[in-house]
Amino acid sequence: MPDFMTALDASSHLAEGKARGDLTERLDGVKKLVGQRSCTVAFVGEFKRGKSTLVNALLQTAVCPVDADIVTGVPTLVRYGETLQVLAHARHPGSDDVTTDSLRLEDLAGVVADGADRGAGELFSVEVQVRHRLLRHGLCLLDTPGVGGLDSVHGQLSLASLNAAGGLVFVTDASQELTAPELDYLTTAVGRCPRAALVVTKVDLHQHWRRIVETNRGHLQNAGLDLPVIPVSSFLRLRAARQPALNAESGFEQLVGFLADVVRRTTAGEASAVAHEVDFVTTQLARQSDAERVVLARPEASAAVLDRLGQAHQRAHSLSAPSAAWQQVLNDGIQDLVADAEYDLAARLRTVLRDVKDIIDESDPKDTWEDTQAWLRRQVAEASVANRDLVVRRANQLSDAVAEQFDFESGAGVELELEAVSRTLADLEIPSAATFSMPGGRLGSVLSGGRLAAYVPLMALSLALHTTVLIIPPAALLGALLGRLIFRMESKKQRSYRQGQARTAAAKFIDEIAFEMNKDARDGLRRTQRRLRDEFQSRAGSIQASTGAALDAASRASRLDPAARQARAAELDEETRQLGDIRDHVRALASPVTPAAAVPVGSRAERATGG
Structure with missing residues (x-):
């Protein structure tokens, strides 16, 4: 350049x-454009596979929240900056205007966690700027929310964003081999972003990680995917900040080499x-x-x-x-x-x-x-x-x-x-099932239940008055049968009405x-x-x-x-x-x-x- x-x-x-x-x-x-050039590498995978910890270990800096009870729910982009800065990009309901607010790094966990209360604005991304030599030449690391399988909403939207990414790191861990949804998602993702690698995390926690890695290589080969498989230990990489000799054992050298090739x-x-x-x-x-x-x-x-x-x-x-x-x-x-x-x-x-x-x-x-x-x-x-x-x-x-x-x-x-x-x-x-009710609201349900409650004994009493005492038991049986039939008809009627409301709710959602x-x-x-x-x-x-x-x-x-x-x-x-x-x-x-x-x-x- x-x-x-x-x-x-x-x-x-x-x-x-x-x-x-x-x-x-x-x-x-x-x-x-040359001065502002960047290369975004997306870190994608299922929930709790160690994506955020992997990004932190790569930079040897705590830039992504990794608490055990935190699931990342907002994309976090880590890029180069002369000073540490955290920016939250939000959009308020009914407006396309984007607002950007500065945050403290220690407050980031409460903002990006899935299900966090983010106020009136809709937070759609967080940007962390950090001074690190790995990012100096335009490399940006995107920590994405867990995809939750190929057919999840997060998964589909993450797939859509991969066309603009320079590279893809698909993250799994050494606790188990690639699942079918993970392999399906990875196959689709590579079709959108061919510069990809499979990273297996937590090898320090699982004794049989080598067998898992080889099994995953076989899965990729059977799927026709020629990708590097990189086993890593984020724990050793973080320790290497104080003991550089652990870098080689952590496996991150191959990952850094992959990222450098993507940037090139x-x-x-x-x-x-x-x-x-x-x-x-x-x-x-x-x-x-x-x-x-x-x-x-x-x-x-x-x-x-x-x-x-x-x-x-x-x-x-x-x-x-x-x-x-x-x-x-x-x-x-x-x-x-x-x-x-x-x-x-x-x-x-x-x-x-x-x-x-x-x-x-x-x-x-x-x-x-x-x-x-x-x-x-x-x-x-x-x-x-x-x-x-x-x-x-x-x-x-x-x-x-x-x-x-x-x-x-x-x-x-x-x-x-x-x-x-x-x-x-x-x-x-989309309306919840609790909103589906018969006409008349709660009063309609009470009247319907009252009609059923009163109809059966009235039926039995009417039959008893026109018959002798000897046939009261058959009359009661007949009343019970008729009551059961009426209950079924009323239940079917209510179910049909709920189905109609559900169809209406689905149609309205799709129209919007x-x-x-x-x-x-x-x-x-x-x-x-x-x-x-x-x-x-x-x-x-x-x-x-x-x-x-x-x-x-x-x-x-x-x-x-x-x-x-x-x-x-x-x-x-x-x-x-x-x-x-x-x-x-x-x-x-x-x-x-x-x-x-x-x-x-x-x-x-x-x-x-x-x-």
Whole structure:
């Protein structure tokens, strides 16, 4: 990255010399991103597997609460900071505004614990900044809530966040081999974040940890997962702060090596993006030099060169117009994607609603509603993540389609947030079974019970008055049978009514989820549309400025006398050499890690504008 920063500075100097403020601004934006670069590694696993202790041991600093009775319920991000600082990010009900409050480290446990009272605001993440050499180059450690199995709400939302993570550490312990839900979750997670490792904690507490580790390796092999399996002892790592010799025995050396490799690979991707930007800028700067050189070398062809440059400038101007073809592709694509996303979500939630109605019809909500609620939340979370994946995939395809229409690679992915979905799942309440009652509320139940209580003896008395004493026992039996039948009918009636209320509650919950998710998708796609529009519009403006500058420079060169031409040609040779050196340098830096980076972004755009 220092070498890339040198190349960025050199490119900025050349752009300033040509009064190209647009290109200088682009490079300043790249410098800012490079300075703020980060690589997030998510620590994921079931509850009480030692994730928080693992993070603390890795940094040899108590940054995550690890009390025996604490279960992490809020994601905690640990990043580099010059001073120790704890920041709580919250959102208040009915508002999208985010508030950030400072906390004391000793108060963190009471905030991140699952089920903790966090006041009126909804705490959605905590950030801990700590000065540690392991974090100095952008590594961020994300301690996630326990997933509770592949089909849990936490599990589904954690899966959705892995697309943006640079690496994954799946944490289990040496008390038992990987369970089927853990293996299923890990398989799905690796599909989203391939840079993953399985860490087995608590090897110091279990005598047969080696057998567990080998068994887990076999499970991974059978599942087709080629991941490193790293057994560690957090206890020994924490002791190593005072006795460094214990580091090797703790197993953390291999984990640190894995994290370093993740950071290197993430940095390689950033290097490719920097190389693309520098290549685009140098290509634009070279337009003016190349046009002048052609005119100076062949004065007799000046008229033809100026004519071609004029045509190229007109084509570049058309790229910036609202009626440009890429603008139409973008606008139409966003509209189609919004409609498809809403249809996909409606289809998925309709399936969930149909299934939950079947479950309700087969049981009495009075006894099963709590389990049904949990199942419903899991299914809605799964549907939301699948819908988000569709939106992100289609948005990336749209980005590529617009780039193809613009005739150069965009070099930027699309990232959509799932904040509204997780917020909705947390905020929306499903009525409890205690609220399901017959019409009339408590008075209705009392009247219904009174009718049943009075009907049976009245029936028996009526029969007794019209018969002899000898047939009173049969009359009583008949009254009992009729009473039992009436009780069954009344119980069935009440159960049917509770089922109706449960179906209504489930439908209302799904409708509100759909409303929030559709709004979230539309907002995300609008942001994507603006981001793509601004990026391509900026590039179109730079290309237009480059072709205009090339046309002006060529026109000036055509009017120079022979002596001035020779002097100017020498200046352009030096300028071309500098641009070539910068371009070759960044390509060489990027090509060992990402060969595709050697294909310049600007080359296809150059052809599109006749350069």
